[in-house]
Amino acid sequence: xxxxxxxAKQNNEFKSLMRLLEAxxxxxxxxxxxxxxxxxxxxxxxxxxxxxxMYYTEEREAGLALAYQAVLKxxxxxxxxxxxxxxxxxxxxxxQAVKCFIQAINKGEENLQLIRDTANLSxxxxxxxxxxxxxxxxxxSKPGMVVNWVGFILSQHLIGNxxxxxxxxxxxxxxxxxxxxxxxxxxxxxxxxxYQIQLAIDAKDFQRAKQNLLDFxxxxxxxxxxxxxxxxxxxxxxxxxSAIQSVKHLLDLQPQNWKYYxxxxxxxxxxxxxxxxxxxxxxxxLAQKEGDxxxxxxxxxxxxxxxxxxxxxxxxxxxxxxxxxxxxxxxxAFETYLDKSQIEKLWALMLLSQHSYQIKDYxxxxxxxxxxxxxTATLPELYLIKAxxxxxxxxxxxxxxxxxxxxxxDLADRYLNNQTIKYASLANMIVVSQDLLSLFLxxxxxxxxxxxxxxxxxxxxxxxxxxxxxxxxxxFNLIFKHFQEMCDDQLEFYQYSIRRYTxxxxxxxxxxxxxxxxxxxxxxxxxxxxxxLERLRVRIQEQRKIEQKKLTPxxxxxxxxxxxxxxxxxxxxxxFSIEGHIFSRDIQKRFDLSGEQLLDQLKTQEDIIKMxxxxxxxxxxxxxNNKEVNFQAFKQMVGLYINQQKPLLCAxxxxxxxxxxxxxxxxxxxxxxxxxxxFLNKYQGTLLPYxxxxxxxxxxxxxxxWNDVQIKTQLDQIIKRHCEAIIKEKPFEENLESEDLQxxxxxxxxxxxxxxxxxxxxxxxKYDPNIEWQNHQIKEYQEKQQTQPL
Amino acid sequence: xxxxxxxxxxxxxxxxHCNLWCLPENYTYxxxxxHGMVWQSLLYVAEDINSGRIVGYVLxxxxxxxxxxxxxxxxxxxxxxxxxxxxxxxLANKVMQSTHRDMDKIFESHYxxxxxxxxxxxxxxxxxxxxxxxxxxxxxxYYADDENAYNMRKWFRKKPExx
Ligand SMILES: CC(C)(COP(=O)(O)OP(=O)(O)OC[C@H]1O[C@@H](n2cnc3c(N)ncnc32)[C@H](O)[C@@H]1OP(=O)(O)O)[C@@H](O)C(=O)NCCC(=O)NCCS
Numbered sequence: 001x002x003x004x005x006x007x008a009k010q011n012n013e014f015k016s017l018m019r020l021l022e023a024x025x026x027x028x029x030x031x032x033x034x035x036x037x038x039x040x041x042x043x044x045x046x047x048x049x050x051x052x053x054m055y056y057t058e059e060r061e062a063g064l065a066l067a068y069q070a071v072l073k074x075x076x077x078x079x080x081x082x083x084x085x086x087x088x089x090x091x092x093x094x095x096q097a098v099k100c101f102i103q104a105i106n107k108g109e110e111n112l113q114l115i116r117d118t119a120n121l122s123x124x125x126x127x128x129x130x131x132x133x134x135x136x137x138x139x140x141s142k143p144g145m146v147v148n149w150v151g152f153i154l155s156q157h158l159i160g161n162x163x164x165x166x167x168x169x170x171x172x173x174x175x176x177x178x179x180x181x182x183x184x185x186x187x188x189x190x191x192x193x194x195y196q197i198q199l200a201i202d203a204k205d206f207q208r209a210k211q212n213l214l215d216f217x218x219x220x221x222x223x224x225x226x227x228x229x230x231x232x233x234x235x236x237x238x239x240x241x242s243a244i245q246s247v248k249h250l251l252d253l254q255p256q257n258w259k260y261y262x263x264x265x266x267x268x269x270x271x272x273x274x275x276x277x278x279x280x281x282x283x284x285x286l287a288q289k290e291g292d293x294x295x296x297x298x299x300x301x302x303x304x305x306x307x308x309x310x311x312x313x314x315x316x317x318x319x320x321x322x323x324x325x326x327x328x329x330x331x332x333a334f335e336t337y338l339d340k341s342q343i344e345k346l347w348a349l350m351l352l353s354q355h356s357y358q359i360k361d362y363x364x365x366x367x368x369x370x371x372x373x374x375x376t377a378t379l380p381e382l383y384l385i386k387a388x389x390x391x392x393x394x395x396x397x398x399x400x401x402x403x404x405x406x407x408x409x410d411l412a413d414r415y416l417n418n419q420t421i422k423y424a425s426l427a428n429m430i431v432v433s434q435d436l437l438s439l440f441l442x443x444x445x446x447x448x449x450x451x452x453x454x455x456x457x458x459x460x461x462x463x464x465x466x467x468x469x470x471x472x473x474x475x476f477n478l479i480f481k482h483f484q485e486m487c488d489d490q491l492e493f494y495q496y497s498i499r500r501y502t503x504x505x506x507x508x509x510x511x512x513x514x515x516x517x518x519x520x521x522x523x524x525x526x527x528x529x530x531x532x533l534e535r536l537r538v539r540i541q542e543q544r545k546i547e548q549k550k551l552t553p554x555x556x557x558x559x560x561x562x563x564x565x566x567x568x569x570x571x572x573x574x575x576f577s578i579e580g581h582i583f584s585r586d587i588q589k590r591f592d593l594s595g596e597q598l599l600d601q602l603k604t605q606e607d608i609i610k611m612x613x614x615x616x617x618x619x620x621x622x623x624x625n626n627k628e629v630n631f632q633a634f635k636q637m638v639g640l641y642i643n644q645q646k647p648l649l650c651a652x653x654x655x656x657x658x659x660x661x662x663x664x665x666x667x668x669x670x671x672x673x674x675x676x677x678x679f680l681n682k683y684q685g686t687l688l689p690y691x692x693x694x695x696x697x698x699x700x701x702x703x704x705x706w707n708d709v710q711i712k713t714q715l716d717q718i719i720k721r722h723c724e725a726i727i728k729e730k731p732f733e734e735n736l737e738s739e740d741l742q743x744x745x746x747x748x749x750x751x752x753x754x755x756x757x758x759x760x761x762x763x764x765x766k767y768d769p770n771i772e773w774q775n776h777q778i779k780e781y782q783e784k785q786q787t788q789p790l
Numbered sequence: 791x792x793x794x795x796x797x798x799x800x801x802x803x804x805x806x807h808c809n810l811w812c813l814p815e816n817y818t819y820x821x822x823x824x825h826g827m828v829w830q831s832l833l834y835v836a837e838d839i840n841s842g843r844i845v846g847y848v849l850x851x852x853x854x855x856x857x858x859x860x861x862x863x864x865x866x867x868x869x870x871x872x873x874x875x876x877x878x879x880x881l882a883n884k885v886m887q888s889t890h891r892d893m894d895k896i897f898e899s900h901y902x903x904x905x906x907x908x909x910x911x912x913x914x915x916x917x918x919x920x921x922x923x924x925x926x927x928x929x930x931x932y933y934a935d936d937e938n939a940y941n942m943r944k945w946f947r948k949k950p951e952x953x
Contacts, residue, residue, distance in 0.1 A: 224892075256792075312879050413874060440814045509826070
């Protein structure tokens with residue numbers, strides 16, 4: 001870095017300023033830069049320096065503004081751009097930072113460190129073209145360095161220039177050979193070769209992939225990766241016979257990897273997995289058996305658990321509960337252990353309780369687990385099962401107490417401690433939750449630094465339930481911060497892994513981080529955040545209304561109530577900041593646990609909606625494999641998008657809701673779908689042309705849906721399904737919830753459907769299907785038993 | 791049903807979660823990422839395939855120098871745990887054996903080392919009796935709560951003479 005227009009003495013002064021910047025001595029730097037500016041007030045490069053010193057001495061905003069000014073006044077100066085870029089980077093405004101650095105580089109900055117940093121930043125913002133250009137620049141200036149070659153290969157790969165990448169690899173191999181001073185290590189060769197195979201497969205250059213697999217085999221020590229790639233290659237070229245061989249090698253290496261069995265089945269659909277005699281496969285195969293053969297295999301499967309690891313058993317067989325035929329058989333199997341030894345009786349009681357829980361007979365489950373506890377009072381697992389059941393029975397306080405009993409039986413176990421925290425927060429016991437957590441925290445540490453998302457989510461949910469909006473929203477906000485941290489954590493590793501040839505891991509990281517929001521915790525907290533914000537918005541809206549008009553006595557009363565609520569919230573804030581509480585004042589302030597700073601940004605309804613939209617935007621693109629979790633979050637967006645009159649997003653949301661319909665959420669789900677359809681009805685005809693331009697997944701959206709007739713039948717169908725659901729769940733009209741009745745009144749069509757359904761001969765609303773098929777099962781099973789020859 | 795497989799980058803946040811439910815020694819995500827970026831082949835997880843949850847993991851790395859400062863490539867177990875709900879199914883044993891194999895075959899490690907609380911019966915049973923680790927040293931007050939640690943090693947190659 002250099003500056004023109006300065007005399008020799010001033011130039012020295014300038015250089016010493018640079019040293020101060022490097023040494024992070026910002027205070028002195030600020031003073032000295034101001035002195036120098038007295039002599040050269042118009043030198044924008046010195047102004048830039050002053051700006052960055054200001055930025056780091058708690059004049060953040062002013063420093064940022066001044067650096068920008070300097071750039072504007074001297075657009076030709078690479079130095080000014082560079083400094084402005086550094087400030088943007090410190091702001092984590094990476095896109096802006098890259099723009100600035102590229103300006104600096106274009107204007108002649110030749111600092112290799114800067115070019116390398118910019119290249120890494122450009123991967124970070126996923127500007128792969130820019131990265132390619134910068135890596136080329138690095139390579140041109142230092143072609144002797146292997147790392148510059150490897151970085152260039154990766155950059156070509158990322159823009160899909162495979163031919164270029166293969167070519168560069170060839171040249172790189174030569175450079176590696178010549179670099180005698182830093183000989184490549186065996187592990188690095190292993191990694192580099194594996195990468196080349198993957199690259200060839202990604203490029204669909206199968207000839208090359210084949211050659212690589214043959215040529216590199218002896219250099220590769222990571223056989224797991226090797227055979228996985230080989231399998232992928234064989235499958236891609238359709239050579240299943242060879243693919244089977246690859247997967248057999250993999251099974252020798254990792255016989256417990258279920259994915260390999262699936263790969264085997266893919267390559268050989270006829271394969272008989274039963275020859276693999278391990279608990280994983282045998283357990284999986286149970287699902288395919290029926291009747292006596294199932295009973296025998298089942299007994300054989302569970303028996304070893306009785307000797308050793310019974311508390312883990314139920315999870316291993318839970319998946320069998322999707323098959324009604326198996327449930328009674330399993331129950332019978334458990335019962336056979338009731339009259340064996342004392343310990344087996346205990347296990348049997350425990351299993352039967354879990355069994356009842358699974359078929360949703362919670363009272364029975366409770367009875368059985370109590371019996372088990374009477375039998376043996378010292379087994380923590382029993383109390384956890386009891387807590388789980390009590391939760392279903394909505395007895396949250398008792399559930400907490402039961403979990404706490406478990407905890408006290410093994411105080412060193414963190415799992416039991418965490419479970420107790422979960423139940424405590426379910427019972428709205430916030431302080432107890434924090435105290436329990438502190439038992440496993442080192443002095444001075446806190447859950448926020450350690451990114452304990454599960455804890456934040458639980459506490460946030462509780463606070464929201466109690467309507468303490470500020471503290472609640474801040475817990476979710478902290479969760480999003482962690483997701484942002486995860487993303488920023490990548491920055492250090494781009495160059496690192498290029499240097500170590502771990503390019504395969506690097507590519508995987510990029511992919512994983514890009515998909516980081518497809519995680520249960522993110523989806524849950526984003527949904528709750530939108531909900532909490534909505535409550536805050538309504539609260540503000542109501543306040544405005546009250547401020548604007550004279551109050552009737554009733555409204556005055558309401559206001560008083562509201563104020564009381566706020567008083568309580570204040571109290572809670574204080575509770576969050578009791579001196580000597582596990583979270584010190586410093587921690588409370590640093591993480592804004594009372595949510596004050598957050599609420600400061602949310603003063604108007606517009607602010608709130610803006611923030612809701614920010615989360616909704618991310619949420620609507622997530623893809624997670626649990627429908628219930630998805631639905632709970634997506635439903636929060638319905639009101640938001642309808643209020644904002646956003647038909648395209650509503651249409652997209654509708655698809656999302658339809659895709660995430662489950663037995664459990666059906667009724668509520670239909671209500672939300674109805675709201676969306678009603679809204680969308682206004683837009684028929686005008687919408688279709690736009691949809692074509694909209695995103696890919698919307699184009700796939702059932703286009704038929706948009707013609708009038710279709711909309712009508714859609715609506716009818718949903719009403720019908722909705723009525724069915726209501727009737728199924730609530731047999732008598734007088735038992736309907738008020739909102740269901742309201743629904744029937746609001747939709748005349750629904751009423752007709754409802755009556756029709758009631759009168760049909762199909763008596764599905766009269767019996768509990770669960771019990772019906774169970775009885776049927778028992779009968780069938782008994783009949784079979786009798787007809788079996790002895 | 792639990793599947794044992796090498797970790798993918800997507801698993802890292804779930805490994806962190808599992809760790810938070812099992813041990814008082816916790817790390818931020820970045821530390822997991824660091825292991826993943828350099829020694830991905832040493833990271834193994836136990837995944838409950840019914841729920842898709844990560845119920846156990848081993849986080850491991852390589853070192854080129856041993857404690858005496860001599861050059862001796864070896865592996866190190868940074869963290870190992872299995873959720874209480876899935877214990878005694880042999881999962882810890884299996885993830886450990888997988889990472890051992892890769893330390894030996896891929897990195898040509900001479901040995902693997904780890905620290906364990908002197909009171910941790912389950913872990914000691916696993917390391918000493920099942921996996922063949924030996925106590926190399928006891929480190930006083932190694933843990934934040936002042937408990938001592940055994941520094942244990944298991945050799946893949948011949949021990950150098952002076953040991
Ligand atoms: C230690 C831990 C990882 C063991 O996990 P696991 O999957 O249950 O262990 P495995 O089923 O593979 O057990 C293997 C061997 O360990 C020993 N072992 C495991 N649990 C034991 C216990 N509770 N008591 C005594 N020995 C035990 C046994 O020798 C067992 O062999 P066996 O099954 O043939 O008897 C697990 O208990 C755990 O996560 N604990 C908390 C975290 C922790 O302490 N980590 C280690 C930090 S260094």
